[in-house]
Amino acid sequence: MKYQLKYRRFGPHSILIEWPSIIDRNVLNDVLNYKNSIIDLYIKEKVEIINTYNSILVDYDNTIDKINDEIFKLKQIYSSLNSEDKQQKTLWEIPTCYDDEFGIDLEDISIAKKMSKSEIIELHSNTIYDVYFIGFLPGFLYLGGLDERLYFNRKSIPNLNVKRGSVAIGGQQTGIYPQNSPGGWHILGNSPVNFFNSEDPKPCFVKAGDMIKFVPISKHDYMDILKLSRENLYQPKSTLVYD
């Protein structure tokens, strides 16, 4: 399916392309399909292409001289896209320990939702989530697909220090804190996986379009994986899927 896209200039050296303002996996697939073609177009130039749920930002190295020509070029690529192409995606299994020691807010969610902790864990870990993009912090994944029954408002007073690896729910989203940081989401557990390594030229092993699944693990396994992970020796299990 093709969408009515909006093209607008955003600052002297960027063009913003926008889809309808919704979180939707068909939009995601269209965004990524288009993004990959734009990357190919500018492969030899210093142009950075960034996507979010419903936008692509094409950020040029210099001030854009002929904006209409550039937009025309981009529109041509879009109209020649073959949206039927299946995309190859990676499904990552993210080991997560939901023990009380890590899931410090499980109790609160359980009371508010009138669900047992194990029901919450099951709902959370039985879903396959889409990675829409990575933003906010280095290695922070914006995930779509949280079960409605787990929607839960952010805390009114944020925690000043949410522990690295915390797996949490905020509103209609779920995510993993890639580093210690302040945050207002409710914490269900902790993953020992390292989502960002600045020593690696590909600092985050996940990319937009990939999928992830949380796999419950014991505290014992958590400690084992954490040791490897801190040495950057742990790579989560992955499978290729065509979507």
Add this chain to the structure above:
Amino acid sequence: MIKVIKSGFYSTIQDEGRLGYRNTGVPLCGAMDKSSYHMSNHLLGNSIDDATLEITMLGPELLFDVDTFIVIAGADISPVLNDMPIVNNRIIAVNKGDTLKFRNLKSGFRAYLAVKGGFKTETKLGSRSSYQTITNQNVIAKGDELLIEEYKEHATEPSYSKLKTLDFKSKVLEVYEGPEFQFLSELQREQLFSEDFIIGQLYSRMAYQVKPLIKNDLPSILTGPVLPGTVQLTSSGQLIILMRDCQTTGGYPRVLQLSENAINLLSQKKERDSVRFQLIHY
């Protein structure tokens, strides 16, 4: 090598920035006032993207253990070499054992210390720019050692006459319409362009917040891309001007976008300074 004897207030190594990693959530970073940063490198005959030390408000005390040449550009923090005053925007020969200090802040807010050949501190993801969680070295501290190369001779004098420097006293920030500008009411637009805005207590390499508030009932947007220089308007009416270390995406309406020069100029402002937005078109 340069040894840090006293840290000063807040100095970090900065270069052109960390290009090409925003898809993993990595901020661009880089020198806040690019025009002064470029100037310091240009005058020394360095590559335009060599790493410099960005010095904020109160300068450090630095001991050189090699001969080299330096240029300081940007804010005037009354630099002294071995207790003799030196001036900005001039090539200064430094000898092994010399000490560089700074006294009072006379103009601007951020100075750039360029050394010949550039600072050779760690490179992470294609850049030497400091950023917590990416680089090991962040704000410089007493006892730190910053790697530089030795130079005994300097080839050519640059032509000083061609240089254009920013007028740090100007309070006019040129802005373009941001993606959500169209949703602002007439009243909001009038307020944006007729009032002076004062820099509040929260201002850093990440963002500057300015007062007064703008009465606002625009809803949040679906999290979208933001850039250094993007002016966000929060639901409480707070204007947040994103700067070089800003996150890559955000959910507040993006009402204005600063020009490059406006970002540079704002970088030279501090708490209680006032600014005024002037709308320009592409």
